[in-house]
Amino acid sequence: MKLKQKVAIIGVGKMGNTLIDSMLKNKVVNTNQLYGTTSRLETAEQTREKYHINVNTDNLSAVRESDIIILTVKPQIIPRILKEINEVLDKEKLVISIAAAITTHFMEEQLDKDISIIRAMPNVASLVNEGMTVLCPGQFVGKEHLNLAFQIFKSVGDVAVIEREELMDVVTALSGSGPAYSYMMIESLADGGIRMGLPRELARKLAAQSVLGGAKMVLKTGLHPAVLKDDVTTPAGVTIDGLMELEDGGFRVALIKAIDHATQKSKQISK
Ligand SMILES: NC(=O)c1ccc[n+]([C@@H]2O[C@H](COP(=O)([O-])OP(=O)(O)OC[C@H]3O[C@@H](n4cnc5c(N)ncnc54)[C@H](OP(=O)(O)O)[C@@H]3O)[C@@H](O)[C@H]2O)c1
Structure with a gap:
């Protein structure tokens, strides 16, 4: 199913590229609905040329322009990124983090307002559309936002939703690894x-x-x-x-x- 929303991929590394690739191939979004960011200009240029999407090093403008923000950076960078984008987040936007071991509660605490945050644990088989992703919604997530996340990850394999976040550790150990x-x-x-x-x-x-x-x-x-x-x-x-x-x-x-x-x-x- 095609999304109407604009999507920002913050951190176009291995997993970021996988998501961009599969969302475009499966026509979940068009190229003009996707934004990507990275910390290096050369990576931005390479990704821009590869996918013909808007990629730069400006996280703030990518988040401002988008409805769904997917954090695909390393776990240790998550607090810094959340602080950086805090000012342009609002209740309409959905943040999805795929960072291992970073809880929704921890991420919610980094922000000064109630933002929809979903923690997702995909795996590398998303690259061949046989991924397994488990979603865990934070306390401010409504049905519509959860459904959007479901559609995005369904484009790269199968999806399950769990409410008990403490189970995300075993999810990481089982389907993540x-x-x-x-x-x-x-x-x-x-x-x-x-x-x-x-x-x-x-x-x-x-x-x-x-x-x-x-x-x-x-x-x-x-x-x-x-x-x-x-x-x-x-x-x-x-x-x-x-x-x-x-x-x-x-x-x-x-x-x-x-x-x-x-x-x-x-x-x-x-x-
Ligand atoms: N790999 C897996 O199988 C897997 C499975 C499930 C979950 N995850 C999670 O996915 C996340 C990403 O993993 P990965 O393997 O894709 O890592 P990765 O290839 O290192 O990608 C991380 C990307 O983040 C970018 N980045 C760093 N600082 C940034 C900043 N300030 N603003 C914007 N972008 C920035 C990096 O760009 P530069 O290179 O330009 O610095 C890099 O492209 C991790 O949190 C991991 O826990 C991974």
């Missing part, structure tokens, strides 16, 4: 194939497509992963031997612990 875990799994499966003689490129393709296929089966059938696993595990067959090795290597516990530890780390950074 999730692509990294799947890369490691794909790399390891491919190495297994290479060890058994498969050509490298083919091994990588078989591993990646199997992980993608498994994920799609879970999402499309709605069945429990254990049911799907049982369906492909023939008694005395090949798969059960592979599964036994994974159990022996502590595969499940390792993944559960990964989420536990990464969640603790996110909580620690938030403090």
